[in-house]
Amino acid sequence: MPQYILETRKLSKEFKGFMAVSGLDLQVEQGHIHALIGPNGAGKTTVFNLLTKFLTPTTGTILFKGIDVTREKPADIAMRGVIRSFQISAVFPNLTPLENVRLALQRATGTSYHFWKSDHCLHALEGQAMALLESVGLAEFSGEITGELAYGRKRALEIATTLALEPELMLLDEPTQGMGVEDVEKITALVKKASANRTILMIEHNLKVVATLADRITVLQRGAILAEGTYAEVSQDPRVLEAYMGSAHA
Amino acid sequence: MNRYVWILLFVLGLVAPFVVYPVFMMKLLCFALFALAFNLLLGYTGLLSFGHAAFFGGASYITGHLIRNSGLTPELGILGGTLFAALLGYLVGSLAIRRQGIYFAMVTLALAQIVYFIALKAPFTGGEDGLQGIPRGFLFGLIDLNRVHVVGGKPLALNLYYFVFAVFCLGFWIIYRTIHSPFGQVLKGLRENEPRAVSLGYKVDRFKLMAFVISSAIAGLAGATKALVFQLASLTDVSWHTSGEVVLMTLLGGVGTVLGPLAGAFTVVTLQSELTSVGAWITVIIGGIFVICVLLFRRGFVGELGRLLKRSL
Numbered sequence: 337m338p339q340y341i342l343e344t345r346k347l348s349k350e351f352k353g354f355m356a357v358s359g360l361d362l363q364v365e366q367g368h369i370h371a372l373i374g375p376n377g378a379g380k381t382t383v384f385n386l387l388t389k390f391l392t393p394t395t396g397t398i399l400f401k402g403i404d405v406t407r408e409k410p411a412d413i414a415m416r417g418v419i420r421s422f423q424i425s426a427v428f429p430n431l432t433p434l435e436n437v438r439l440a441l442q443r444a445t446g447t448s449y450h451f452w453k454s455d456h457c458l459h460a461l462e463g464q465a466m467a468l469l470e471s472v473g474l475a476e477f478s479g480e481i482t483g484e485l486a487y488g489r490k491r492a493l494e495i496a497t498t499l500a501l502e503p504e505l506m507l508l509d510e511p512t513q514g515m516g517v518e519d520v521e522k523i524t525a526l527v528k529k530a531s532a533n534r535t536i537l538m539i540e541h542n543l544k545v546v547a548t549l550a551d552r553i554t555v556l557q558r559g560a561i562l563a564e565g566t567y568a569e570v571s572q573d574p575r576v577l578e579a580y581m582g583s584a585h586a
Numbered sequence: 587m588n589r590y591v592w593i594l595l596f597v598l599g600l601v602a603p604f605v606v607y608p609v610f611m612m613k614l615l616c617f618a619l620f621a622l623a624f625n626l627l628l629g630y631t632g633l634l635s636f637g638h639a640a641f642f643g644g645a646s647y648i649t650g651h652l653i654r655n656s657g658l659t660p661e662l663g664i665l666g667g668t669l670f671a672a673l674l675g676y677l678v679g680s681l682a683i684r685r686q687g688i689y690f691a692m693v694t695l696a697l698a699q700i701v702y703f704i705a706l707k708a709p710f711t712g713g714e715d716g717l718q719g720i721p722r723g724f725l726f727g728l729i730d731l732n733r734v735h736v737v738g739g740k741p742l743a744l745n746l747y748y749f750v751f752a753v754f755c756l757g758f759w760i761i762y763r764t765i766h767s768p769f770g771q772v773l774k775g776l777r778e779n780e781p782r783a784v785s786l787g788y789k790v791d792r793f794k795l796m797a798f799v800i801s802s803a804i805a806g807l808a809g810a811t812k813a814l815v816f817q818l819a820s821l822t823d824v825s826w827h828t829s830g831e832v833v834l835m836t837l838l839g840g841v842g843t844v845l846g847p848l849a850g851a852f853t854v855v856t857l858q859s860e861l862t863s864v865g866a867w868i869t870v871i872i873g874g875i876f877v878i879c880v881l882l883f884r885r886g887f888v889g890e891l892g893r894l895l896k897r898s899l
Contacts, residue, residue, distance in 0.1 A: 388785065414787030426785070428778035439775045440786050442768055448788065451769035451800065458768055501786060 340399075341366045341505055341535050342387070342418075347396035349382055349559075356382040357559040360396070364505070364552075369527070369536045371546045374556035375579055380539045381423060383556070384509055387537075388420045389413050400505070417504035421494050423513065423539075429483030433474055433493050436482055437465040440500035465500070472496040472526055488519030495526055506530065508538040512545055524548055547571075555579070599755075603747045604737060609815065612747060614855050615754040616812040621835040621847030622761050623804035628833075629842030630765055631797045632777035636691040636829050637678065637698025638805050641671040643824030644701055645806030646813035650717035651710055653814070660723050660731060664753070664810040671806020672799050674701070679798030683791055698829060705824045716820030720813055725749055731814070746815065753811050757804050762844060764800055773797055834872075838879055840886025849887050 342364040349357040357379045364370045372380050385391040387398060389410040397406045405413055428436050441461045442448055469475045472492040477485060482493065491511060498506055511527060512520045524545050527536065531549075540546050546553060547567045555562045555576050563573045570576055602611045620642050627633045649667030652658045658666065682693040705711045712718065722731035731749060734741040764770055776783040776790045783790055813819045822828060831854060839850025857875065861868045883890045 390781070390784075409789075410784045411787050411789040414785055419787075420785050422781065422785075426779055426782040428775050428782065430778055431774060435771070439771055439783075442771060443787050445768070447768040448772050449769055449792075449796065451764040451767045451796070453767050453769075454763070455766050455768055455771060458771065497786070 339366075340364055341401055342537065343399040344387075345397045345399070347383075347386060347398065348394050349379075349386055349391060350394045355559050357386065357393075359560060360556075361561070362554060364535060364537050366535055368551040369531050369538065369549045371550035371553045372537065372539045372556060373541070373543070373546060373553060374562070378556040379559040380556055381509060382559070384420060384507055384539065387413075388418065388507060414501070417502070418507065419498045419501050419503035419505075420507035421498055421509055421511065423509045427482045427490050427493055427497070429481070431482055432479050433469055433482050433485070433496075434462065434465050434478040436493055437468050437497050437500050438462065440497045441465055443501070468496045468500055469493075471499075471529070473522070488515050488522065491515070491519075491523060492526060495523070495530060499530055504534055506534060506536045508536060508540075510539050510541060512540065512542050520545065543571075596755075599751050603742055603744060608743050608747045610855075610859060612750045612815045613812070614852055615750055616808045616815065617832075617835065617855050618848045618851040619754050619757045619808035619811070620805050621832050621839070621851040622758060623801045623808065624832045625836045625841060625843075625847040626761055626764060626804070627797060627801045628836055629846070630770060630777060631773045631794060632780075633683075633794060633798070634687075634691045634833075635682070635694045635798070635801070636826070636833070637694035637696075637701075638802070638832050639824050639826065639828035640678065640698035640701035641675055641802040641805040642809035642812075642828060642832075643705065643819070643822075644674055644809070645671040646809040646819040646823050647705060647711055647717060649810035650720040650813045650819040653723060654717065654720045655710070659727050660725055660749075660814055664807065664814065667810030667813070668803050668807045671809070672803035675799045675802025675806075676795070679795045679802070683794045683798065695826065695829070698824070698826065702821070702824045702826070705821060711819075714821065716818055717813075718818055720817040720819065722746060722814055722817065750811055750815060753807065757807050760800070761804060764797075765844065769793070769796070834876060836886075838876065838886055840883075840889030840892070843886065843888040843892055846886050846888035853887075 340363045344360050344362045347357060347360040348355065360383065372383065374380055382391065386393050389408055393406060397404055400416060400418060405416065428439065438458055438461050441464055442458060447453060447457060466475060466478060469478050472495055474489060474492055474496065477489065482490065508527065512523050515523065520542060527549060530536065550567060553567055553570045554564045555570055557579050562579060563570050563576050624638050627635050645667035648670040649663045652666045653660060653663035678694060678697045681697065682690050685693055706713060724730055729745055731746045733745045735744045772783065772788055772793050776788065776793060780790055809823060835850035835854045836847050838853055839848065840846030857872055858868065861871055864871065885893060
């Protein structure tokens with residue numbers, strides 16, 4: 337068993353001469369909640385897109401559990417158990433929350449190409465889907481139209497949908513972005529709960545959330561690692577303070 | 587949806603030839619099936635194909651040729667046309683799904699124009715004249731589709747009508763089943779949020795291609811049946827006007843609803859036949875009606891009705 341569940345070696349992505357990510361060596365330990373932070377434009381979301389194959393790296397390799405997955409397709413990486421969320425809430429707006437979660441559960445049944453079958457066969461999944469909705473506090477909304485739910489609930493639904501796939505590694509792109517205080521607390525608790533038996537890599541701007549949750553933090557700046565360590569270590573690092581606050585002497 | 591609505595529609599379909607001119611009714615059914623097939627892509631997969639006439643018209647040429655020149659029975663001719671449309675759908679779909687949005691539509695349009703050009707120039711299509719005088723023949727070699735029953739003093743082509751109605755019901759059932767299947771659920775997911783469907787581990791290109799092939803096959807089934815009804819396969823069937831008409835029908839009736847394309851096709855075909863006397867102005871009138879409908883019923887007739895009743899129709 338390799339020590340790291342996810343590892344990148346000299347990972348780079350160039351957009352027409354602009355290095356969004358350059359020579360990134362990221363290591364995520366099994367079972368950790370690992371936070372990726374950094375100022376706007378540091379390349380955090382690009383890293384996510386590279387890890388989940390929504391973008392192809394210019395150079396470098398990505399290893400998942402020691403296997404080179406650099407050239408795989410997004411759906412392949414999802415099949416391996418790496419499931420991501422998106423910065424803007426990623427739900428299926430015109431389906432109900434129950435259908436959202438069921439769609440994730442459906443993949444494992446192997447019936448997804450069966451266009452000649454009635455969708456009644458999917459009812460068997462509904463108990464499990466309800467249990468997942470229950471776990472994120474959405475059971476009472478199971479039959480609503482997802483698009484009409486409050487923002488915080490959409491994010492919670494997204495986590496439930498992601499959990500339905502029982503990912504080994506969950507990539508969360510700013511799970512608390514744009515939320516009120518109460519929602520932030522709820523989502524923080526949810527992420528904590530979800531982290532049992534799995535590894536989470538998250539991008540997060542809210543440093544309080546990062547301080548509460550993260551076992552390890554990587555600070556990115558201009559596509560490269562600026563600092564790495566626990567919250568206590570990173571928050572004392574003068575380079576990090578400078579990147580966030582501008583020059584310490586200014 | 588309510589079972590009684592289905593039974594009512596089915597009974598209406600059964601008695602229609604005694605009330606409405608059967609050939610007109612058959613034309614309605616063929617175009618309705620065409621629009622239903624198109625809606626599987628636009629309404630349930632989120633793909634706007636602007637080249638569906640290639641499948642509709644292409645199948646009608648192949649069916650016409652198989653029946654007239656190779657002497658096949660009508661059901662085999664229709665089967666041949668449908669298979670051809672499915673194969674063509676596979677080729678066009680494989681190329682088009684690599685692009686998204688308007689580019690997808692442009693690729694389908696471009697490829698459909700190639701089919702149009704072939705229909706115009708190929709030796710077996712009859713060029714400008716089309717394939718005329720396609721014999722209706724004997725269904726399964728037994729039932730005479732030309733036979734006319736005289737009911738209440740009116741000659742009615744009942745054999746042909748009920749055959750067309752059966753084909754329509756089969757096509758409708760396939761579409762309905764596809765929409766309400768595990769596969770259909772994934773299609774709705776990728777229509778709603780494609781990146782999310784990908785991140786859940788669905789290979790969306792395969793789903794799109796499969797939906798495209800099913801849609802083109804059913805569009806082909808509609809075109810093949812139409813060739814048999816009118817005993818004619820013509821350039822109109824493969825032209826981009828026909829591709830545009832099916833978009834119009836679907837939007838008028840309500841995209842992404844089961845019954846919308848049916849309502850839209852009935853509206854457009856009825857208007858076209860009622861307004862033939864006004865000549866060239868017909869396009870302007872239908873265009874005007876379309877504009878009004880889009881402004882008043884943004885979700886189409888059935889879509890707005892469904893919203894009022896708070897259920898999906």
